[in-house]
Amino acid sequence: MTRSTLWRQEVTKLEAYVPGKSIEEVQKQYGLSEITRLASNENPYGPSPKAIDAMNAAAADSHLYPEPTSAELRGKLGTLYGVDPSQVLVSNGADNVLMLIGQAYVNPGDEVVYCVPTFSVYRTSTVVMGGVPIEVPLTGDYKFDLDGMLAAVTERTKLIYLCNPNNPTGTIVDCAALEEFLKKVPPRVVVVLDEAYGEFIDVPSYKTGAEYVREGYPVISVHTFSKLYGLAAMRVGYAIANPDVLAPVLAVREPFPVSRMANSAAAASLDDTEYREFILRTNREGLAYLSEQLRQMNVGVNPSYSNFLFADLHRDAAPVVEALMKAGYIVRPCKSWGYPEHIRITVGSPDQNKGFIEALRTILEA
Ligand SMILES: Cc1ncc(COP(=O)(O)O)c(C=O)c1O
CATH class of the missing domain: 3.90.1150.10 (Aspartate Aminotransferase, domain 1)
Structure with missing residues (x-):
């Protein structure tokens, strides 16, 4: 073989x-x-002590399938980001959310644009679907080459990934430049803002991806509970997008991707300000x-x-x-x-x- x-x-x-x-x-x-x-x-x-208590309490119900829609958690995330819970999808870690986005959007031959170096899963989720990764180098000071990314967009472009802050460089896209960029991207292209580290951005006026979603851009904002909330082993990630953008991602999500302990731990973490x-x-x-x-x-x-x-x-x-x-x-x-x-x-x-x-x-x- x-x-x-x-x-x-x-x-x-x-x-x-x-x-x-x-x-x-x-x-x-x-x-x-x-x-x-x-x-x-x-x-x-x-994890937060509240998350540990919640996991302990949920453990006793491990013989029951989890609540499949993560309704309580989506409700809390909706409140946090000012979006309707129907605009939030929770799944088995941000890695899984990124793979689902590839499954939902990339046909063989479709092009997917992102800067390099960056998080490796964008390439995996593209290539596995027969998509073509279009990799644009970061600038000399490790910033995103937004003009270079725009120039790389063709009729075959389906997705653009922006890891913000970028892994491994820790850099962010200037907020005003990002807004200009989103205005110039053709509306048929979905922009995935991977904000796995977004909560750490310490710039008071900085806009979250959810704000662009609220303004109607075809943006998917991806987050995780693995970093700020210390729940890497629980595997909880989520996406925020408008229902028409999110619908195909929901269609390919597995039936029960988030365990009871994970759902409870994530929800309790949000309460622990x-x-x-x-x-x-x-x-x-x-x-x-x-x-x-x-x-x-x-x-x-x-x-x-x-x-x-x-x-x-x-x-x-x-x-x-x-x-x-x-x-x-x-x-x-x-x-x-x-x-x-x-x-x-x-x-x-x-x-x-x-x-x-x-x-x-x-x-x-x-
Ligand atoms: C940029 C980025 N996105 C997504 C992930 C995946 O996070 P998760 O642990 O939720 O799968 C990571 C993990 O390191 C990451 O660095």
Whole structure:
């Protein structure tokens, strides 16, 4: 059996996702008892205590299928974003929402435009459907080349993805420029704003994707509970769009994609504003601390609007990543994105950040 005979042709163009190293793997490899993972943009504090209580309460009903529409959660998200619950779709993580968008919109030969480097799932969800990814490089300062993206739009363009803030660079699209861009995109093209890190944007006047949805643009705003809300293991993501844009995505969604525990945890998290403010504040402080310390070590740091930093070591990052692992810190090497001298560092707790900086300083000075 060879790859090319039995597999769908589109699948032969894809590789399985290679995740960052797991804590267990690194513990075993280096014989360490304590590992700090600053590689997957997870929340260092865990879920809100209210979410944990809600999960415990929901566990006893695990023999019953979950409420299939995530009605309570959609109601709360509708209130939060000022949209009708019918404009919200909840599914099994933002990854799953992005795959559903590909299934809903991309015919063989359709073109899908996005900037690179960015989140890998846009390519997967396009290629698996027989679509053609049109990749536009970011500008020299890691910003989106919006003019380049517009120039790449043809009659075959079906979707445009904008990861805002962008993973792995942490950059955002200027708000006014985004609005101009949306006005220029042909109305038959759907713009997917992946706002997995959108809650971390610390710019008071910044508009959320939901606002563009409310203004009637053919925009799908994608979010997750994996980052700000610390629920990565629960797998809850959602999309906000107008009903005509959302309908085909809903049509391909599985019947019960969100477990009872996940639905309850996500809904309870939205009620915990104190927790949310704490996470946002400590993230802000952590970003400032890490940026300052890294610059003092002559590491290039891109201003970040997320919970991670894209850092230029100005040397091959691989041996540094390896040495950090031996010291108990996992960070994300950026070679697969075409940046062999960069690493992506998730903001941890103050202790984790301090420990990481000390370990990196020792390695770079050696
Ligand atoms: C930009 C971006 N979008 C989507 C996701 C997927 O999030 P989820 O955990 O909800 O699948 C991630 C996860 O890292 C991400 O970085």
